[in-house]
Every structure is written in C-alpha cells, then in structure tokens.
Amino acid sequence: MKIEFVDLKKQYLALKDQIDSSINSVINESAFIGGKYVNKFESEFAEKYEIKNCIGVANGTDAIYIVLRMLGIGLGDEVITTALSWISTSESISQTGAKPVFVDIDEYFLINADKIEEKITKKTKAIIPVHLYGQSCNMNKIKEIALKNNLFIIEDCAQAHFAEYERQKVGTFGAAATFSFYPGKNLGAYGDAGAIITNDDELALKCRMYANHGALKKHIHLMEGINSRLDGLQAAILSVKLPYILQWNAERFEKAELYNELLSEVKELNLPKIREGSKHIFHLYVIRTNKRDELKEYLNEKGVETAIHYPTALPNLQAYHYLNFVPNNFPMASGIQNEILSLPIYPELTTEEIYFIASTIKTFFKY
Ligand SMILES: *Cc1c(COP(=O)(O)O)cnc(C)c1O
Secondary structure, eight states: OOBOSOOHHHHHHHHHHHHHHHHHHHHHTTOOBSSHHHHHHHHHHHHHHTOSEEEEESOHHHHHHHHHHHTTOOTTOEEEEESSSOTHHHHHHHHTTOEEEEEOBOTTSSBOGGGTGGGOOTTEEEEEOBOGGGOOOOHHHHHHHHHHHTOEEEEEOTTOTTOEETTEETTSSSSEEEEEOOTTSSSOOSSOOEEEEESOHHHHHHHHHHTBTTEEETTEESSOOOBOOOBHHHHHHHHHHGGGHHHHHHHHHHHHHHHHHHHTTOTTOBOOOOOTTEEOOOSOEEEEOTTHHHHHHHHHHTTBOOBOSOSSOGGGSGGGGGGOOOGGGSHHHHHHTTTEEEEOOOTTOOHHHHHHHHHHHHHHTTO
16 A cells, blocks of 8 residues: 555546646636636635635745735834744745744644733734644634734634634634645645735735736836736636535545544544634644654555654744744744654545554554
8 A cells, every 4th residue: 555645646637627628728818927817716716715805926925925014014023923834934924024923832733822922022013823734723812912912913824725713714814814725735726826815905905016016007016016926827727626625625524533533542642633613624634642753654664655744843943043942932832843743634535545544553553
C-alpha cells in the first residue's frame, strides 16, 4: 500500500471534463489577466460566502499584506497573531513595516484568546486570528477584545474555507478575511491563487486598486500599488470546484470521525479536539504523541506519507531570532512542535486506506 499525504490527481480525474473545458475556454478567449473568468469567480465566491466583496489576488500571503496595508498598518505598529502558523501570517505583518507580536496557542492549536490582552500596547493596531487546520478560533473573545481596544480583526482563513463558529462562517467576523487557494488547500487552484473578502466597500475598492498597481482603470494610477492578480486560468478552475466545497468539507469531516473512532483506544495519542459550537473542516487531521518522529518513520516505511504543520513554531524560527525569544515564552507552541503529526486527509481518501493507516499506527503502539 502507498498512501500519499495529498493526492490531487484523483480530484482532477473526477472533474476532468469540466476542468479541461474551462481551461480551453480561457485560452481560446485569451482571458488570462482579469476579465470574465476572474469576475465570475469573485462574484460566485462572494455569493457563496454571503459577503459583499471578494477580490481575487495572486496568493494568500499577498492577501494578508494587501489588507494590512490598506487598513493603514505599517512602520511603528504592532499586529498580534498566533505562535503556530505558516510563516505567511507573520511575514506579511513584517512586510508592511509593522512588528509581529506572537501569542501562544490553546488546546485546539489556535491563538489563545485569554493571552491576547497582555500583549496589547499603544502600538497594537490589529489581531490576525488564524483558523488553523480548518478550525475556528475563539471569535467571541477575540471580537470582545478587538472592540474594547479598537483593533482591526483580519482573519487568516487559508485553511478554513467555509468553516464556522457558532453558525457564522469564519471570515465574516472582522474588517476583512484572507484566503489561499494553494493547490493542497480545501479549495485549491492549479497554481498560486488567493482572495480577500470584506463587507467594507471602501476597503474592498482600496484592496482591488492596490493589488493592481494602484489603478482601477488602466493608466489611471491613484497611488502606487503592487502586481498581485488572480489569473483567469486559476479563476476558471476555481469556479469549477467551488460548487463542491461544502460536500468535500463534509467528506473530510467524516474521514476525521472515522480516524477518531479507530484510534480512540490508543492512549499514547492525543486526537484533535473540536471546539464546542464550531464547524471544523479538517484541512488537516493532526494527532499528538511524544513518539512523533519514530511513528512518522514507521508509517513512512509502511508506505504512509505524513507531514508536520509545523515543525518549528513561528517565534522559534531563525527568522525571528532578532526578537530574542526563548521557547519558554511560548510553552504550548514550543512543546507541541515536537509532538504533532498530520495524517493524510482528503475527500478522495478511501475507508480502506484509513483502516490501513489506523491499524499501522496501532501496530506501532503494540495494540
Ligand atoms: C497557505 C497559507 C497561507 C498562504 O497562502 P499562499 O497562497 O501559499 O501564499 C497563509 N496562511 C496560512 C495559515 C496558510 O496555511
């Protein structure tokens, strides 16, 4: 048996006719940059998200950077975010000139809302909660803190397309939210792609302008911007896939439940916890064990590919040595970085494969 960590080919084959014909249309119409397919996807995504504006951009990292810049965040400001994420989250804060301020994680691997207030200073302008692995942060508490301290909330939804918190979709709690459509994400393009959503029309217009060299009309540059556009091919592919996202999320959830059931007796493992009232979309299924490296190696020998998200918590990366942290500043994130293991999870993963993975894990732990 050989089980890949993500298998994008299976999904492509299931949708091959639609995808191929959408690609052909874009090429035949030379609708590569902007135009009909980009507009179409933007309005479909906004509609499905029940939000006023969607701006397609080149990737999920740019999406965060653009929103921060257009909210006026820059040099001298501080932005609070989680100690456990992909580097895009903190990198885009630094790119604006602002300083990333990290907060340790909670038992769900997400920013610990109870530890945010102690990090707020006069310079704090915004909070970026990251709905990591597909699960919502504690948005009630985060909203309360943001309101009290007059901070923007920018949700990083790169791993959480259509996840929910108390029946409200993540991405609709703050000033704006950002998405990545990197191929392996729950909704993935065939290259880099991203989007910003917001109910604030003025912010939407600014983001759209900034992402396109500061122009809404060709040659009318109202300001300097950057080149960060969603391209027509990616937009057309995303339009084919969008109608399936809720079904795919539900299938991921079922796979997670099956893992939970099969692995529940293994007391050496901590299985992912679901926050009460939240709808987890299981972008990743992450288990914890202090035998992580040995288990990973064993699964690999048996043909099961796994991954680690992420092997080094953000504050512990070389990139942030200049902030002079010690692992003890972020005990939860620094502890679990050596214990977390992401098992394969995607809609096309078969029940048989999950049984195989679970029984291989049980054999490793001598069950
Ligand atoms: C993937 C990801 C991003 C960035 O997305 P790109 O499209 O690769 O730039 C940002 N934040 C998180 C949490 C991610 O997982």
